[in-house]
Structures are given as structure tokens and as C-alpha cells.
Amino acid sequence: MKLLVLCVIIVANVSYNGKASLESFMPTANVLLADTTKNSDKSCQRPCKFNVKPRRCVYDFDIEPAIQENDIPAIMINGMTPGPPIHVCLNDVVIVKVKNKVPDQDLAMHWHGVEQKGTPYMDGVPMVTQCPVSYGSTYEYAFIASTPGTFFYHSNSVAHQSDGVYGSIIVDQPQPLEPHVSLYDYDRGEENTLMIAAKFPSLLTGIIEDLSQVLPTSLAINGNEDRSKLFVIPGYAYRLRLINAAAIECPLLLNVDRHDMMVIATDGKPVKPVSTRHVLLYPGERMDVVVRADQEAGGYWVRVHGRDKCSGLSASAMLLYSGFNYTAMLDEEPKKTKNNLEPGAASIIYGQKLQYLRDSTNAAENVKSVYLGIDRNTVKFKDSDNDYRYLSDALPTKPFYPAELSTSNGVIQINGKNFLYPNTPMLLKPMDVKPDSICKVGEEEKHKQTQCVQVLKVEDKGEYELALVNEGFGSNDSYTFHLHGYSAEVIATWQNPNNLPISREDFHKLDKEGKIIRNERNAPLKDTFTVPNKGFTIIRIQPDRGGTWLLECRSCGLSSLPVAVIINVPLAIPKLVVDSLPKCGNYKPADVLLN
Incomplete structure (x- = not known):
């Protein structure tokens, strides 16, 4: 009781x-x-x-x-x-x-x-x-x-x-x-x-x-x-x-x-x-x-x-x-x-x-790797590429290019995309989120829009290793990320001593050659961590609690479109709970409305 x-x-x-x-x-x-x-x-x-x-x-x-x-x-x-x-x-x-x-x-x-x-x-x-x-x-x-x-x-x-x-x-x-x-x-x-x-x-x-x-x-x-x-x-x-x-x-x-x-x-x-x-x-x-x-x-x-x-x-x-x-x-x-x-x-x-207080005695097994490439990019487009008309969902549309893309500094992106807030709370009503607004992490190139609801869907049990790589082709900035819902093991942080950009291929080559040293024994547990310029930070999580958890670059918020991904861990919320929560009515975020 x-x-x-x-x-x-x-x-x-x-x-x-x-x-x-x-x-x-x-x-x-x-x-x-x-x-x-x-x-x-x-x-x-x-x-x-x-x-x-x-x-x-x-x-x-x-x-x-x-x-x-x-x-x-x-x-x-x-x-x-x-x-x-x-x-x-x-x-x-x-x-x-x-x-x-x-x-x-x-x-x-x-x-x-x-x-x-x-x-x-x-x-x-x-x-x-x-x-x-x-x-x-x-x-x-x-x-x-x-x-x-x-x-x-x-x-x-x-x-x-x-x-x-x-x-x-x-x-x-x-x-x-x-x-x-x-x-x-x-x-x-x-x-x-x-x-x-x-x-x-x-x-x-x-x-x-x-x-x-x-x-x-x-x-x-x-x-x-x-x-x-x-x-x-x-x-x-x-x-x-x-x-x-x-x-x-x-x-x-x-x-x-x-x-x-x-x-x-x-x-x-x-x-x-x-x-x-x-x-x-x-x-x-x-x-x-x-x-x-x-x-x-x-x-x-x-x-x-x-x-x-x-x-x-x-x-x-x-x-x-x-x-x-x-x-x-x-x-x-x-x-x-x-x-x-x-x-x-x-x-x-x-x-x-720092090192976590207690050493781990369990070797990680069944670790799934996810690459998240972070960089400031300039998106090339002409005014004629943009369709400024208000179009209904039933009509085909051209890709929409937000005004922030026209700035000379470009925008910070993850895997070449910016985050788009869903048209309805994804946790509460996942079936009502527009399917064509979602892009799967690792398959962003299939999505024609600059912004999409970037989702890493957890489909299997076990640990997930997220490699946040600050590629550094478009900027010399470091970025701080915050993970909602979990504390992650920060098992590696590295910055290129030669101050040269690092690509996806460079990262995987370093990993294959055994040059990435992972602390699997006593990595600190953190929800906030920095990704150094022209370097990377690798975190591990064991997503065993259901929810839609944001991994976001909050510090990017004043100078860019949203920079985030959703870690979606399957969860069925009782209808009693969903019905008790406030409704959005016809509310739409500005970027969703324009898209």
C-alpha cells in the first residue's frame, strides 16, 4: 500500500x-x-x-x-x-x-x-x-x-x-x-x-x-x-x-x-x-x-x-x-x-x-559506440532556396533555412544537424511527434532539413559509449555539455597537441591503433563535462531508466540554433499520469511553427 x-x-x-x-x-x-x-x-x-x-x-x-x-x-x-x-x-x-x-x-x-x-x-x-x-x-x-x-x-x-x-x-x-x-x-x-x-x-x-x-x-x-x-x-x-x-x-x-x-x-x-x-x-x-x-x-x-x-x-x-x-x-x-x-x-x-571514489571491478561488456561530431558549420543557401510561405502539413515543402544560418560565423551542429524541438512533448505523446521531423543519430544525412529532432534510441540493454568529438574545422571553441537524467562515466578527454582539427576518420584511426586511453577503473561520474577544442570527451552510460533525456550544449544557446540530442529509453507512462499533466493546446515552438 x-x-x-x-x-x-x-x-x-x-x-x-x-x-x-x-x-x-x-x-x-x-x-x-x-x-x-x-x-x-x-x-x-x-x-x-x-x-x-x-x-x-x-x-x-x-x-x-x-x-x-x-x-x-x-x-x-x-x-x-x-x-x-x-x-x-x-x-x-x-x-x-x-x-x-x-x-x-x-x-x-x-x-x-x-x-x-x-x-x-x-x-x-x-x-x-x-x-x-x-x-x-x-x-x-x-x-x-x-x-x-x-x-x-x-x-x-x-x-x-x-x-x-x-x-x-x-x-x-x-x-x-x-x-x-x-x-x-x-x-x-x-x-x-x-x-x-x-x-x-x-x-x-x-x-x-x-x-x-x-x-x-x-x-x-x-x-x-x-x-x-x-x-x-x-x-x-x-x-x-x-x-x-x-x-x-x-x-x-x-x-x-x-x-x-x-x-x-x-x-x-x-x-x-x-x-x-x-x-x-x-x-x-x-x-x-x-x-x-x-x-x-x-x-x-x-x-x-x-x-x-x-x-x-x-x-x-x-x-x-x-x-x-x-x-x-x-x-x-x-x-x-x-x-x-x-x-x-x-x-x-x-x-x-578526478577519480571516482570506488574502483570498478566489472569489465564493460556489450558496449555500443556512438559518434557525435561537433563543429561550427556554415550552411550554404540562397534566398531563393527558402520557401517563406505558410504551408500546411499536407503540402510538400522545401527545406527551411532559419535566419541564424545566414550569420557569418555559422552555427554549432552535431553530426551536421541542429536540434528541433518536437511539435508535442515526446515523452508524453511519442506517437504524436511528426515522423518526418525525427532523424536517427548516425543517419542524419538522410534528413533534408537543417534542423531535426535528433534521437538516439536505446534498443538494447548494455552500456553506450558516446564519443563527443569537437572536430575544430570551423572554430577554436570548447563546448560544455549537460546530460539529463543520468551521471555518465567520463572515461577519456583528449586535445590534439598539434592544434589540428580532428575528423571522424582521424578519431576512428586513433581508436583502432589503441592510442585512446580509457579510464575504465575509476572514471568520475558527471552530468556536466567539457569537450576541448580539436579534441574529444568520451562518456559511458547504462541507460536503464526510461525517459527522453536531453544531452545538450547549453553554453551554445546564445550563439547558435539548439545543439542537442535526445536519448530515448523506452517507457510506457500510464494514461492516468499523462492525463493529469497540463496540455499544450495549440502551442508550437517558433522553429516548429516555421518548419
Whole structure:
């Protein structure tokens, strides 16, 4: 009976405009979600204990434009950016009621790194897992915090996220289960969480020109361009949670003056501890580090320096020992010291360099390989090639060439195609997706359109090895990818030392000659990873949970058509669930409408 109740609860996700609400699925006697702790504290942020039933953690998010204290507009959640922190215990039920108050804008909320076990329709990808949340409506997300670690949430739109729609998610577990609990004395959750984001001079949401030419003007830590503060007691060690909340290609280099950092987790997964002075986080990455207050009592700078699109930008926070009067630091600029000058590449730790905490004892068998060639391409066409008439589905059409293809820089593509959002949510109504809009990964050349719903259909059990190859013929950029629904083993990352492009044939030749070294023993588990220019990153997944999971280049979103593929793992969703979810009506994404 309890299992039945749980299944009913986690499938409930309904707009106020829908046919039902979460409460309508709840049993009269809410036994399963009753909190049996004797503590009077009923908040979801609490010490996590064994043998205690999970809590029902409800959050109301009102998302609307607002003016910040510095007179710069932003899109805020409940008047805040970052938005309210979500801090819960393992197996808590998280319910977030998202109300869209952004005029003339649709949105969806993605829970970055949350694997959505049993709730793939809560992943927050419009026209893939749900209908968009239209202006004035409310959408109710509900999922179980099934994995401990550091995560964050953000709008699925890169522009909305850059304008301020993001916030932290921390999932704690009983302390004895923490693999590195002996390395630190304090884990203060949101007090010791640093969310770093790129700030723009105006709302990206309101710009209709080429967004690729709009660059950030500053970095902010926890929404502040002034000084965030971390208070420590001498002699004690603290767990810090670092989140790169930038949506653009903005790697961040971070260090703490005169203090070592012990890296203990990446993207919410534990790793073998590594000591370093500098860590590098790519967009969407999270890293947990331990800092021990073992220096002379005083105040020390936490320094963040941007790279790539954020080159030249910096931000700082204060690490303050108890009893130190930090007022003198407020008016001074952080000065460079010997230990925070630009370090050598070999001394910088980033997620793909790390090793998973436990070594694998099972050799991979039945591995299926998939090649994903990434490059910036220029599509040749003439105006006369485009058919600008509005044509019905019954009439034959010419290939449609979106305006973005006419830019001199070209567009970033996977296997020569750009992603097209389906005409209806593929997860909920797969049979209603137009068959001629779908192209199978590996057979894209059969599709005449520049955009298609690129689908990797999982048809057999076993592991899938995805080779993301940044060919580098059309650009010198690196790209950061995010995988929804799963953590992947990052088994290889390589960059051509000769700075020469790499083709499909080059990659397969390297592989055939045994020159690609795969870490099959203790590869880090990550949901966010970078693909270096003129190089590759190879990941492995075992797609055993049904759903339509996006593998996307979010950081490509401001300078290109969508760059993504859907990993489609067969799943039959009960009609009761589909019928309970909000309907799209006659909504169509702009690119689908034009196609």
C-alpha cells in the first residue's frame, strides 16, 4: 500500500489550469509522508537521521521581472536572485509550484543534476518532457530527492537563467553515510555555498538582436557583486559547495589565498580526495571542497577569475576567521599574491581529472559506440532556396533555412544537424511527434532539413559509449555539455597537441591503433563535462531508466540554433499520469511553427 501511495504522489505534477492537483492524489490519512521526529523543527533543512520518514517540502516560486538594488533589471524568484535555496534530506519529496509572471514569455524549470528516478516528466524540458509554463499559469513540479549531493535549478532558457532564474539544491544524508565526513568538521549547507554567475548589462530576455555579441560585464557570487563572507573558526575544516551557475561558456578558476582545498566531490558524486590550490569549474559544474582554517587568524580572499566569454572578469568573497575585524577589507581591492597568480595548467584540478571514489571491478561488456561530431558549420543557401510561405502539413515543402544560418560565423551542429524541438512533448505523446521531423543519430544525412529532432534510441540493454568529438574545422571553441537524467562515466578527454582539427576518420584511426586511453577503473561520474577544442570527451552510460533525456550544449544557446540530442529509453507512462499533466493546446515552438 505504501508503495502505491508513493507512486501516486511522485507522478502528481499539475498546473492550476489542469484537471487535478497534487492534493487530489494524496490519501486522506497522509501516513507515508508523516514526519515522526519528536523535534519541533518541521523545516526541511535539518540534520538527516536514519529511520525517519521523509518530509514533504513545498516551495512557491513566483518568477517575474524586477529591478535590483543597483538599478539593473533582472528576472527574480520571489524577489531574489539567486532564488530560494532548496535544502532537503535524502528521499524527501520536493514540490515546487512555479508561477510564471514574465509577460509574453514561456518557461520551464530544470533541476540540474537531479536524476528524476521515476519522474522523467519532471525534468523540465519544454516540448520534450512537458508543455511550457505560459504567462500567468502555475506548474507544479514534484520529485523525490533520491541522490545526495550538490545540485542547482535554473530556467531551461539560457536567457532566463542568465537574467537571474537559478538557485541551489542541496540534498543531505545521514552523516555516517557521507564518505568523506572525517575530512571536515562543519557542513553548513547554504551558508558555505558559493554560486557564481555571469552578469549582463541588460536583460537578455528583452534583446531581439544577435545575443552572441552580448558579453557579460561582471561576475557575482551568491548574487552579490560586493563581498560574500564565509566565517570560520581557527583550526577547523569546512565543506564548501561551489556551483558555476553561468549559462554561457564561462569557465571559472577559483582559489583561496594561502589555503589548500581538498576536492571531495564533483557534480554531486564523491571522488578520491585531491589537494590543490586552484579548481576550474565549467558552466553547470559543481564541486565540493574542504578548506581547513590553518593559517594565521585574519581575513583571506576567495578569488574567482573568468575565462573564455568571461575573460577579464573577476569576483571575490571573504574567508574570515572568527574575531577578525574585516572592515578594513571592505574598501580594498584584492591584491595579487604569489599563490594566486595564474597557475600552470598541470596544477589546476577540474572535474574530468578526478577519480571516482570506488574502483570498478566489472569489465564493460556489450558496449555500443556512438559518434557525435561537433563543429561550427556554415550552411550554404540562397534566398531563393527558402520557401517563406505558410504551408500546411499536407503540402510538400522545401527545406527551411532559419535566419541564424545566414550569420557569418555559422552555427554549432552535431553530426551536421541542429536540434528541433518536437511539435508535442515526446515523452508524453511519442506517437504524436511528426515522423518526418525525427532523424536517427548516425543517419542524419538522410534528413533534408537543417534542423531535426535528433534521437538516439536505446534498443538494447548494455552500456553506450558516446564519443563527443569537437572536430575544430570551423572554430577554436570548447563546448560544455549537460546530460539529463543520468551521471555518465567520463572515461577519456583528449586535445590534439598539434592544434589540428580532428575528423571522424582521424578519431576512428586513433581508436583502432589503441592510442585512446580509457579510464575504465575509476572514471568520475558527471552530468556536466567539457569537450576541448580539436579534441574529444568520451562518456559511458547504462541507460536503464526510461525517459527522453536531453544531452545538450547549453553554453551554445546564445550563439547558435539548439545543439542537442535526445536519448530515448523506452517507457510506457500510464494514461492516468499523462492525463493529469497540463496540455499544450495549440502551442508550437517558433522553429516548429516555421518548419
